[in-house]
Amino acid sequence: MKAVPNVFEPGPSSRENGGIGEEEFLVYCLKAGIDIQLSLGPYSNCDFKVSGKRVDVKTISNDFGPLPDFNVNVPSCQVSLEQDLFAFVFHDKTKETYTIAGAVGREDLLRKGILKRKGESERNGKFIYKCDTYVLKVGELLPIEAFA
């Protein structure tokens, strides 16, 4: 019954961004007429339920929004049987916009995602993974409607 070990605690701004990203996701689903329910219990390990599937919404901040070649990632310790889908929202810091990039099922994330180990780097060492992380391209995501 121990807490899931967390390698790096998200800062207050990340939490705020995450909250806004989740809200944008909720609004998007409501507008699209997707069957969405809240999952707000303190012991819930997902954010929403879309057509009964448990969804964990991840918000990524950058200066461009989503592009097919961009990576999305999920810390490997957060991938569990308690989420069926991972949805990704891009926060464009320049335009202050939030875009729903799509979603991936847990099974596909484990199968198609590349497991980057803690300490591995990208962009000539400019980015270092702080923990084991599953990485996928935006282009490999499906629209959330595909899961509804």
Place this chain on the structure above:
Amino acid sequence: MLTDEKIRELIEKLGITDDEFAELVEKTSDEKNVTPGGAMLLLHYRVFNKPKGVETTIDNFTKPVKEAMDDLFKDASEFLSRYALNNHKDEADWLEKELDREMKFSKNYTPEKATMLLAYSYGWRNGDAISAFDSKLVQGKRADCLSLDSLLPKINEKGKIPFLSGIVNRISNAKEFDEQKGHKLRSTGIEITDGKNKIWINCHDTSPFKSKSTGRQVLGKFLSTKAQMNRTEMIGSIVTFMNLDARITKKSDLRLSTGPYSNFNYEKPDEKSPLGENA
């Protein structure tokens, strides 16, 4: 989208009148271009959204605000009543006895907290049992019941659990010890579940050493590394641990870990997609 009860709860939480609430819904609906029902869901989300970074730990029972505690207690009580009705219908006083035992066991806890702890050990998660798996799949693959009252009798006089099977729910990152702890070098947590209860097993890498009792060299075991190497495959697999160390902490938690004489193996369920819809 929201039940009348939830709408009432929302209005009370906002501390506004029904008319003011109607205005707020209309405004939100226009602002976000969603239906009034959607706007109410959105407002509910904003008001009751769980604080970010809340971990799913039992310690959080002490953190929620009073109203949330009352709701949780109500949820937990209802869950236990349903559980008793379904699983112990021939024992009218089963729940009462269990609560008495929990109170005795947990000493300083309030009856509310003891109730929630008891409900938690029977799989309650905010009113819902964890439904991560198809129960037929679990039964077919011999996952043990992981509730506390099933685990405790498995501990032998040497403080070991000889065999324990469960389904891998998640795997933590590896933790390097700053200083070597006995023979232990690093650890990885594997959370296993029976579909309802969950428990973490700390898997360690251990260094070779010479046994004081037999004088024999004991080989190193690298179960943390084994978990890390196979983490993608392991999620959703049935894992069987052998010779686990079990101990009750000062806080009365059950801690399970591997040692130099432990091991584990795992197998994927036969189904085409073990992590699919049934998972």
